[in-house]
Amino acid sequence: MKRWIAIVVIVLVAMAVPQVLNPSGYWMRVFTLTLLFAAMAQAWNLIGGLANQLSLGHAAFFGIGAYTSTILLLKFGISPWIGMFAAGALGGLAALVIAVPTMRLQGHYFALATLAFGEVARVIANVWTSLTGGPGGLSVPFVPPSFAAYSFKQLLPHAYIALVALIIVTVIFEVIRRGAMGYRLRAIRENAAAAEVIGIDTTKVKLQTAVISGVLTAMLGTLFAQVAVFFDPDTAFSAASISIRVALIAIIGGVGTAVGPILGAFFIVPIEELMNDLFSSGAAGLSQLIFGVILIVVILWRPRGLVTIFEALRARLQGRGAQS
Amino acid sequence: MSKTSSHRGRINRRTVLAGTASLIAAPWISSTARAQAKQVNIGVIMPLSGANAQFGTNSRNGIELVADEINAAGGIKALGNAKINLIVADATSTPTTAGTVAQRMISQNEVTAILGAFASSLTIAISEVTERRDIPLLTMSFADQITGRGYKNIFQVVAKASALGKAQLDYTVAIAQAAGTRIDKIAIMYEDTAYGTAQAGGLRAAAKAANIELVMDDAYPLGITDTTPLINKLRASGAQAVFPVSYLNDSLLLIRTMRQQRITIPAIGGAAGYVIPDFEKGLGEFAEGVLSIAPANYDLDTGLTDRFRKRFGYFMVHEALEHAVALDVLVQAIEKAKSAKAEDVTMALRGAKFTGGWTNAMTGGAVEFDSSGLNTASIPVMVQWRKKELVTVWPKDVAKGAAEWKS
Numbered sequence: 001m002k003r004w005i006a007i008v009v010i011v012l013v014a015m016a017v018p019q020v021l022n023p024s025g026y027w028m029r030v031f032t033l034t035l036l037f038a039a040m041a042q043a044w045n046l047i048g049g050l051a052n053q054l055s056l057g058h059a060a061f062f063g064i065g066a067y068t069s070t071i072l073l074l075k076f077g078i079s080p081w082i083g084m085f086a087a088g089a090l091g092g093l094a095a096l097v098i099a100v101p102t103m104r105l106q107g108h109y110f111a112l113a114t115l116a117f118g119e120v121a122r123v124i125a126n127v128w129t130s131l132t133g134g135p136g137g138l139s140v141p142f143v144p145p146s147f148a149a150y151s152f153k154q155l156l157p158h159a160y161i162a163l164v165a166l167i168i169v170t171v172i173f174e175v176i177r178r179g180a181m182g183y184r185l186r187a188i189r190e191n192a193a194a195a196e197v198i199g200i201d202t203t204k205v206k207l208q209t210a211v212i213s214g215v216l217t218a219m220l221g222t223l224f225a226q227v228a229v230f231f232d233p234d235t236a237f238s239a240a241s242i243s244i245r246v247a248l249i250a251i252i253g254g255v256g257t258a259v260g261p262i263l264g265a266f267f268i269v270p271i272e273e274l275m276n277d278l279f280s281s282g283a284a285g286l287s288q289l290i291f292g293v294i295l296i297v298v299i300l301w302r303p304r305g306l307v308t309i310f311e312a313l314r315a316r317l318q319g320r321g322a323q324s
Numbered sequence: 325m326s327k328t329s330s331h332r333g334r335i336n337r338r339t340v341l342a343g344t345a346s347l348i349a350a351p352w353i354s355s356t357a358r359a360q361a362k363q364v365n366i367g368v369i370m371p372l373s374g375a376n377a378q379f380g381t382n383s384r385n386g387i388e389l390v391a392d393e394i395n396a397a398g399g400i401k402a403l404g405n406a407k408i409n410l411i412v413a414d415a416t417s418t419p420t421t422a423g424t425v426a427q428r429m430i431s432q433n434e435v436t437a438i439l440g441a442f443a444s445s446l447t448i449a450i451s452e453v454t455e456r457r458d459i460p461l462l463t464m465s466f467a468d469q470i471t472g473r474g475y476k477n478i479f480q481v482v483a484k485a486s487a488l489g490k491a492q493l494d495y496t497v498a499i500a501q502a503a504g505t506r507i508d509k510i511a512i513m514y515e516d517t518a519y520g521t522a523q524a525g526g527l528r529a530a531a532k533a534a535n536i537e538l539v540m541d542d543a544y545p546l547g548i549t550d551t552t553p554l555i556n557k558l559r560a561s562g563a564q565a566v567f568p569v570s571y572l573n574d575s576l577l578l579i580r581t582m583r584q585q586r587i588t589i590p591a592i593g594g595a596a597g598y599v600i601p602d603f604e605k606g607l608g609e610f611a612e613g614v615l616s617i618a619p620a621n622y623d624l625d626t627g628l629t630d631r632f633r634k635r636f637g638y639f640m641v642h643e644a645l646e647h648a649v650a651l652d653v654l655v656q657a658i659e660k661a662k663s664a665k666a667e668d669v670t671m672a673l674r675g676a677k678f679t680g681g682w683t684n685a686m687t688g689g690a691v692e693f694d695s696s697g698l699n700t701a702s703i704p705v706m707v708q709w710r711k712k713e714l715v716t717v718w719p720k721d722v723a724k725g726a727a728e729w730k731s
Contacts, residue, residue: 026424026428028428096655137448139448139452139473229452230452235418
């Protein structure tokens, strides 16, 4: 009961925040990007947290999503709302194609294989100029604003769309985590051989998770393209600013929990922006250096993620309750 | 009991420090940097870290030189001697970041205009923001898309990439002809970036129009580590001249490998890495005689550009010069509009011709924007490395020296 009250309060606060921000200002953009990255980290969390497979190739699905909807819009005038589902379908297909050969890999080998897949996707987007526009990138055309066309003059609607997306992805994550699939994934994570013995089709469960994660990430790629408006292969398929960042957000926040990626995103994205705002006019790279130091400190302080702050707080509160 | 309370205190303090305080403080910290009275805020977004940091820093130097000179001479007269206040920020090498920075400058710093951002992909990302917010963006990025999208708030002070690529070929043919050589076989190699592919496209089209055979037409990945296969292919191709298009590190590697393998055919670079002091520093004697196309060159008006050399200790590279011109033109537009409002300045820029000041260092001696925002007065120049300096050698009417051509 208490938990539900907390969730409702958080959602209401999140809905109120855009109302107090400048509707097409800087903090609105940061807020929107934060929500989108939280949702992407949550989608990553399915495979990285529940299946315990450290994927460093999610930029592939993300980029496929951004490119699919934008190409459909540019070439056929199809609304990104519909393009988003085409994006999801292709993203899921790509996840299946990569998961079949890589799912048997463990740990570092899986991470490296997925990293390579993201890079391959980037190279293809660079070379396949007739489809993707090549290294010059794609601009989402500015069509007359309307909800059906997914085109708005202000950032405000984008913030709410991103919020809804984050809620949907989080609900999917929780449903899977608490359901039979979550139990199977946990069994596989603890001991794959034992899971096989008790009758879990480990390959199938992992594949299902990978495909759901791929579909969601690609659909979020579409939302991102609508906010950023311009992207090129190096942005959409970026190992550093998409694949690793999404994993980093989930890890800093707390892997395998629904709250973790949200905490991580609301920590990392604004802090990075703030550092750029405060220090980037000074010495070159100073802002990134300070950002990096902050990350190292946080990881050393909370190796299992920011989410453990709440666990520690709760334990302390309960401890105090027992004492008094 | 005391132990518990001290622990609780520590957690609370840390949580507050690490988490909420900085986030809550964030909007207020930035807004304290707001403009004071009597100054005009101008945003400068450059890649100050990452692969293009050097070009970004050069550009910032050029802008700071002009801003300081204008401020020292009494600021913007039409606005009661208002001072120029530059707001500089790092775009890193990510277009999304560049767009976010632009959004920040517009909503927090209330900038009149934005200058930036050297790399075409960053400039395009910024232009998507400035166009929706009606803020003028002045740039020296080359990509054709910049003024090819029908945007109303963008101003490109140099010729487009396709025009540069065309001039790179046409000027070379003319220079060779003047030396008594007819060119009918050439090689192109370019990095697979927006800049590389666009310029290669211009080269290719010009070669086709001039009936010149492309015996090699290869893209390679940015940051290539082994150029030997490319150079071997070049040797076998029988090309009379090679047109490499690349940033600094790749240009050093390509030219060095070529010269070490005793391939002496003329190399005509595509600006970027070929026209900065580090090219000569990295290559030494191998740099001598290398040609390159450039959107502008400092020797066209040394009276102006020597001020840069005096302050920063190296010659005024073209991106510094063009950004200096961009700021000069912007200030002229503010003077003309008698207003620092973005829409008034855009009106004053669009379709107008600017002369005097730093525009003297441009080919054409003026800056004139057409309705798409492209400076139609600017034509590219061919420069050649001579004893650590770049000499303009073509077109003949602006050349400061004769081209050396060794076929």
